[in-house]
Amino acid sequence: MDWEKVKNFIAQYKLYFVVGLVLLVLIIVIWTRKETQKDELIDFNEDKSAAFANKESLDNDENDKEQVKAAAKKQVIDKPQNVTCDISGAVKNQGVYTLKKGARLNELITAAGGLKTNAQIKNVNRALILNDQDKIRIPYKGEKITKKAIVETYSSDSAEPNSAEVASDTSVAENNKVNINTADAAQLQKLNGIGEKKAQQIISYRQENGQFKAIDELKQVSGIGDKTFAGLKDQLEI
Structure with a gap:
């Protein structure tokens, strides 16, 4: 190889070599910067997507919590609140009945088939508002009324019954007389x-014929x- 010719060639085209080298360096720098920006943009988009996904997840969690709260609240509201009461005496169907909370005594009487004649x-x-565990007795005509206690209501603070001021009846009056219209076998x-047999005969007569109209009607019992x-x-008394 003739090195002298090579030197002359480089010296003749030196400017072109320099310009070309500069252009090559510029191209490499520009290309490198573009790749870096592209990577940064990808990372930014990934971070943005992750942040959006996290926000959406948090929003969904909040919505789920609100839905659970709303469902629980609705369940409490929709849950029926009832009162269970015992009614006896002059109603057609004595027994225990369950009514909606806030029901009146008249509704309980209706549920028990209504009043006897x-x-x-x-x-x-x-119009009395019923409470859970109320025990009610509707008196018969002619009964001796001595107290206001046919409705026994149980408060939430005590297991002892409290007398509600409605009306009451008693089979054995304060004068120790026995009401033959309401007395049970023991009374x-x-x-x-x-005795036991005649007591049952009196009760059977009363069930078949209704209340005694007069004391001497007792002689009609066998x-x-x-x-x-x-x-x-x-x-005796009636």
Whole structure:
């Protein structure tokens, strides 16, 4: 190789070599910068997407929490609140009934089939709002009313019943007389000459014929004649 010719060639085209080298360096620098910017843009878009995904996830979690709260609140609101009460006495179907919270005594009477024709309701407050575990007895006509206690209500603070001021009846009055329209077998057996069998006969007569209209009607019961009646009439009332 003729090095002299090479030197002359480089010297003749030196400017072109320099310009070309500069252009090559510029091209490399520009290309490198573009690649760097491209990588930075990709990283930025990835970070932005991740942040958006996190925000969307948080929003979804908040929405889920709100939906759970709303569902729980609706469940509490929709949950039926009831009261269960026991009713007896002068109603057609004595028993235990469950009604909606806030129900009135009149609704309980209706649920029990209504009043019997011989029910005494003069002093009964049928607008009374019922409480859970109330025990109610509707009196019969002619019963001796001595207290205001046919409605026994149980408060949440005590297991003891409280008397509600409505009306009450008693089968054994304060004068120790027995009401033959309401007395049970045990109370009837307190009468002179009345044992278990005759007490049951009195109750059966009452169930078949209704309330006694007069004290001496007791003689219509089988086994109770004038002599027996004379020995106990002073102990009776209706």
